[in-house]
Amino acid sequence: MAPSRPGAEDAAGRAAGEVFAALADPTRRAVLRAVADRGQATATDLGAAVGVSRQAAAKHLDLLAAAGLVADRHRGRERLWQVTPAPLAEAADWLAAAGAAWDRRLARLADVADPERSP
16 A cells, blocks of 8 residues: 555554554454444443443443444434444555565565575
8 A cells, every 4th residue: 555645654554553552452352343243232232242331331432433443323312333344444454565565675685685585
C-alpha cells in the first residue's frame, strides 16, 4: 500500500495505530470478538459474554468505536453494536506494506553485507 501523495502513509499509519491501540487490551479484543460472533449486541449482553459489567463493556465499546472498529444503532432505548471491519482490513494492509518495506530493506542490507549473494 504505497502512498499516492506525501503524507498519505502517515495518515494510514495513524489510523492503523488507533486500531492497534484499541486491540492492545485483551478485554477489548474479547468484546470485539463477542460482537463479531453475535452480529450485533447490547453492552449488557457483551459484558455478560466477556465477564465485565455493562459499564465496563460500554467503555470498551466507546474505545473500539473511536478506532472505527464498531458502530452502534439505536433500537428504542437500546444501543446495538456491530463490527465495522474496514479499519481492521486497512490496518492489516498497512502492516503488510510495512513488512514488505522492511523485507526490501533487509534484502538490500544482506546484498551489501554479502556481495556474493547478489546475482
